Amino acid sequence: MRLNGGSSVLTGLGISVLLLTACGSASQTTTVVRDVDSIQVMTPEEVTAMRSTLVPINEDSSSNTSNGNSSAPADPSTDTGSAETIPLNKDNRPPELKLFDAFSQFSGCLKDSGESIRGDLQDPNNPAYKDPAYLEIIQKCAARSDIVNILNEVSTTRANLKPDEIKTRNEGFVLLSDCLKKKGWKIETAIDSSGLINPTTFQSADGDLNQRDLDQCLTETGINDAIENGA
Known part of the structure; x- marks a missing residue:
């Protein structure tokens, strides 16, 4: 997919690589999108350290026992618990059609941010990427539209037809x-x-x-x- 300024022409399938490498030669190579409005670059070591701080929700049984507050096992026949999974609406459209929507969201996000597509976003030497603020907007809008994942889905699907x-x-x-x-x-x-x-x-x-x-x-x-x- 090629995103060109002015005409907003769709061609090819290359923006996913660009958006992951557009930061240039920086040593940090793992991009973690923690929030659509807050994009941070973290090293693999930092990601591992962050994950190690996450505690599973149901890990409180040992603390209850140590405090003398033991509880009997739940009766499966009466447990309507939170383990039930609510099915999500699955988008079964071909990935190319999902890409239309993603691109519309992506370009709309740029417009809402007061920006537009500058030059060829597939070109890592695009002068627009010398503007850190513009690059941040590109990454934010890519996260909001999920366009990178959909592009990868398009590429994978087409390769296996x-x-x-x-x-x-x-x-x-x-x-x-x-x-x-x-x-x-x-x-x-x-x-x-x-x-x-x-x-x-x-x-x-x-x-x-x-x-x-x-x-x-x-x-x-x-x-x-x-x-x-x-x-």
Whole structure:
């Protein structure tokens, strides 16, 4: 994925490496995002030390015994306890579709921070990275949008596609592209070594990613229905 200024063009899949190495030649190589608004760089030793201070929640039985406060084992038949797991809504969409949302959140976060995409974010020599404040915003917005993990998911999924899966994805992309082009989108493609169609230019008429157009075309082409039915 390439994030370029101005046109907000999506291509390739390289930003994940960039965001993890954009700090240059610093010796600390482990980045720990402890909060989306507070990004700290920690060495592996510091991470280990931090983890060693975490105490499991249910480690209080020995202290109760030492204080003379022993308790009988809980009756499993009456224990409705906190061990029950509440299932989370799982996003079963193809990773490429999740990437659209992530990019929208990422670029929206930049805009809310008073910034925009400067140059090629995939280029570690991008002059924009000489600005520590800008780099901090990039990292914050990457954390909020989870774009790095989704990019990794896209890359992993594409690397393991079978020929019939590649054919299905290509057919779906052609349908989506034809619909978007009717709405004024500029879409250019290239075919990679596996035979998968990849967009080299993918932008709406206003030079951005128009989520409304995407949603409409995903519905009109039946792609959304196919996803919901597990196709």
